[in-house]
Amino acid sequence: MNRLDRDQMAARVARDIPEGAYVNLGIGLPTKVANFLPADREILLQSENGLLGMGPAPAPGEEDWELINAGKQAVTLLPGGCYFHHGDSFAMMRGGHIDICVLGAFQVSVKGDLANWHTGGADAIPAVGGAMDLAIGAKQTFVMMELLTRQGQSKLVEACTYPLTGIGCVSRIYTDLGVFAVGPDGARVVETVDGVSVDDLRTLTALPLGSALAV
Amino acid sequence: MIDKQFTDAHAAVADIQDGASVMIGGFGTAGMPDELIDALIARDVRDVTVISNNAGNGDTGLAALVREGRVRKIVCSFPRQADSHHFDTAFRAGKIELELVPQGNLAARIQAAGAGLGAIFTPTGYGTLLADGKETRTIDGRNYVLEYPIRADFALIKALRGDRWGNLVFSKTARNFGPIMAMAATTTIAQIAETVPLGALDPETVVTPGIFVQRIVAIPRAAARSAA
Numbered sequence: 531m532n533r534l535d536r537d538q539m540a541a542r543v544a545r546d547i548p549e550g551a552y553v554n555l556g557i558g559l560p561t562k563v564a565n566f567l568p569a570d571r572e573i574l575l576q577s578e579n580g581l582l583g584m585g586p587a588p589a590p591g592e593e594d595w596e597l598i599n600a601g602k603q604a605v606t607l608l609p610g611g612c613y614f615h616h617g618d619s620f621a622m623m624r625g626g627h628i629d630i631c632v633l634g635a636f637q638v639s640v641k642g643d644l645a646n647w648h649t650g651g652a653d654a655i656p657a658v659g660g661a662m663d664l665a666i667g668a669k670q671t672f673v674m675m676e677l678l679t680r681q682g683q684s685k686l687v688e689a690c691t692y693p694l695t696g697i698g699c700v701s702r703i704y705t706d707l708g709v710f711a712v713g714p715d716g717a718r719v720v721e722t723v724d725g726v727s728v729d730d731l732r733t734l735t736a737l738p739l740g741s742a743l744a745v
Numbered sequence: 746m747i748d749k750q751f752t753d754a755h756a757a758v759a760d761i762q763d764g765a766s767v768m769i770g771g772f773g774t775a776g777m778p779d780e781l782i783d784a785l786i787a788r789d790v791r792d793v794t795v796i797s798n799n800a801g802n803g804d805t806g807l808a809a810l811v812r813e814g815r816v817r818k819i820v821c822s823f824p825r826q827a828d829s830h831h832f833d834t835a836f837r838a839g840k841i842e843l844e845l846v847p848q849g850n851l852a853a854r855i856q857a858a859g860a861g862l863g864a865i866f867t868p869t870g871y872g873t874l875l876a877d878g879k880e881t882r883t884i885d886g887r888n889y890v891l892e893y894p895i896r897a898d899f900a901l902i903k904a905l906r907g908d909r910w911g912n913l914v915f916s917k918t919a920r921n922f923g924p925i926m927a928m929a930a931t932t933t934i935a936q937i938a939e940t941v942p943l944g945a946l947d948p949e950t951v952v953t954p955g956i957f958v959q960r961i962v963a964i965p966r967a968a969a970r971s972a973a
Binding site: 577578579580581594595596597598602607613614615616617619620623624648655656657658659660661662663666667693694695696697 | 925
């Protein structure tokens with residue numbers, strides 16, 4: 531079956547981020563979205579450790595370790611960008627000032643519940659960081675993930691079995707096989723990758739997915 | 746005359762006792778007050794409760810305090826990282842207690858303490874393991890969790906410049922928790938790269954007003970460990 535690779539997934543997410551948006555990209559896979567933002571749109575990236583107007587990575591040797599992103603990688607600040615403390619940063623998030631947040635996930639439910647911080651394993655050391663604040667704070671939360679686990683299980687599920695990060699917070703899921711809308715009315719296929727049908731996705735997820743697309 | 750300057754880090758932390766609660770600024774190593782923590786390690790203080798975003802990175806700063814077995818409990822959002830080996834070892838050995846707090850709730854609870862609020866209702870964490878057993882309320886159709894302020898006996902923070910009244914400006918993303926921790930501790934100790942005369946900091950751009958800072962210690966960057 532045809533699948534998008536991770537760069538193609540990032541490019542697909544980037545296409546849906548509009549001119550003028552304030553955006554937070556979660557650590558890990560979503561960070562790639564920054565590489566594909568259309569050059570003709572002014573989009574401001576927020577990093578929850580205290581900067582707005584984040585620029586690309588500096589040239590090797592130019593790193594300033596007091597200028598980092600949430601993943602603790604060296605970054606730069608665009609002209610017009612600014613710094614602020616953690617209280618203000620999470621007010622931007624929790625107060626609904628950020629338009630879009632893109633996060634990775636272990637599982638998302640058809641209602642938009644998100645599980646992405648903890649496997650619940652007895653020997654795992656839990657770490658949550660800003661995940662719970664990001665999930666519920668932005669006006670829209672997008673998830674970017676492969677649809678299936680390495681074992682072939684769907685990560686889009688009827689109900690999450692991993693510990694929740696937030697309830698009903700996700701609106702869209704961008705995967706390697708298609709794009710889904712989720713929420714109070716359940717899950718719907720918005721778009722499929724070339725060569726993948728809505729029925730294929732119903733089979734892979736074992737979910738009664740709605741869709742306005744031709745089957 | 747008000748003069749909050751201390752001549753060295755050891756003198757600035759000399760009254761931190763066993764069992765103290767200590768906020769430590771920094772996000773990873775950005776804003777980590779390494780020299781103040783080194784001075785604390787030199788005092789052999791035990792059973793400290795630390796409030797910080799992480800649980801130590803690499804082998805310096807908070808990681809060194811954990812490695813030396815001085816920390817009884819840590820309140821943080823993101824302990825587990827590629828370079829949190831000292832915390833991981835202590836945690837798996839049962840030598841350190843962890844209270845995990847979502848990052849925005851950590852900030853808001855610290856701010857609540859600094860602002861004199863009795864508690865806050867926060868939407869973050871509602872319906873998750875981290876809100877288990879906590880009081881909740883629905884306000885205007887949104888669900889919230891009751892969380893209490895986090896205050897501390899001391900805050901150790903790092904800023905760029907300060908004056909003898911304790912006014913501070915910070916450096917880039919090394920600002921992070923510094924300004925809000927300064928407000929939430931009984932005694933805030935700031936290590937700064939440079940002391941400047943009163944009036945040298947533009948009053949329009951002072952980030953932390955001196956009223957929130959009790960002690961400053963100048964540790965020029967050339968002398969800081971990162972350059973040593």
